[in-house]
Amino acid sequence: MTRRLLHTTAAVGLTTMLVVLLGAAGAPGAASLTARALVVSDQARRYLTLAYGSRPTEFLGCMIGQVRGPVVYVRRIAPADVDPAHDTRTHVVPRQTCEAAGWQGTVGMIHSHPGGERCFYYFPGTQVASSDAAAFAQQPYPVDAIMCGDSIVWISRDQTQRHVRLTAGPLPVAADQPPGNRVHTGSRLVGRGE
Secondary structure, rough: HHHHHHHHHHHHHHHHHHHHOOOOOOOOOOOOOOOOEEEHHHHHHHHHHHHHHHHOOOEEEEEEEEEEEEEEEEEEEOOOOOOOOOOOOOOEEHHHHHHHHOOOEEEEEEEEEEHOOOOOOOOOOOOOOOOHHHHHHHHOOOOOEEEEOOOOEEEEEEEEEEEOOOOOOOOOOOOOOOOOOOOOOOOOOOEOOO
């Protein structure tokens, strides 16, 4: 009897830990602490491409979608409520949260780095957090992303930085651009969610 109780308790504990770490699979808005893939819809890709090329300052958006286990699906990007006085080439601050602005189903925030500079959450070769990593730590969402040229650099709660390429086709190799310093069309980033 005691052995059976021990096994049952262990199973319940393991299940609880997996739900907390992976999110409830299929539950809308379930927060995954270990997102391993970011799937971006064609509509969201088109919006990001247009927004990135049309603004000399950073843009900020709400990634609307859902979390299913370790996968974050982004259906669309909704514009964040930003005060123009707090939107510069190197900094952007929202007036309110995505939910307060009326965007339900937010799975993360995305902002751009015009010119594709400093597209990283941790300084290259270190574990020193950038201001983007510090801002993500204060958010309730499972992922955060930076739009950099033809790629998205993103991070989840497991603190692992990943890349998603927005364009199809061959990837030209750029000369001497260490990962983390600059990301432009032709960067060395090759990844589909990881």
